Amino acid sequence: MDIVVSTLYLGYFLLIFGTLGVILGPETRDPLVRFLNVEIPTIGVMLIFLAYNHTLALMTYIAINSLIVLVFIRAIIRKEELEA
Amino acid sequence: MDTLVLLIGVISFVVGLRVFLTRNRVQRLLYLCCLNFAIAALIALYIKSPMGGVAAAVYFIGSTLSSNAIAHTIGKVQRLEGRG
């Protein structure tokens, strides 16, 4: 099988399976577990960008993704501090 | 050249299966480090230009840094669980 078609179907598989894992995975009452599951559809979107040769979109998405992790972790820790 | 790449591929498959199947966390981190080395070697052998060496070196440095961060956190979590 061609590598481009294989990457495209792998990206679709990661997107669908990761979304199902975010919704009804094990122990998703904990917000940090749910946030770590959200990383999988992100990588699926990266693989779909890669299969369609959108290089600039892929580069921007990877650079922004490591910034959004900081914001979400900060928000989860602040919520846990306020509930205590 | 061909047998070298094939040997690294077989090692990488075996180590990947052991990362997935091992239950102990410290041993899993050890196999992950070996897998990162194998992927860096495959990157350096796949690209036929000096830029591939640069990319493999950057990946090697980044993965080693990340594995060291995970090992440090594992030590800190074990000390915290042993004390309290």
Add this chain to the structure above:
Amino acid sequence: MKVEVDGGTVEILPLVSIFCIVMGCIGVILNTDYLDKIIMLEFLTGGLIGLIVSFYYLDVAILTSIMEPVSTVILLLGSLKYLYLKRSKKRYSSKLPILVK
């Protein structure tokens, strides 16, 4: 560099990368401990970088290799602080149950 698989030729690096991505995807969802999930996420990102390199996008691969430890270190610090916070809250509520109500 190429392996003959009934009819077509398949390189080693995309094969290893696709294996890493599928195994990491299943492993991140099925594990429930934080550190196991972060280790499996590292496994998944290694597969992603290998697949980007096999498309010959070396600049994107170098950018991903630089940005990925930053994200992992932020996740580790956040998970450690979250674990410590949850543990101290549990100890506090078990010691003084009247103040929590």
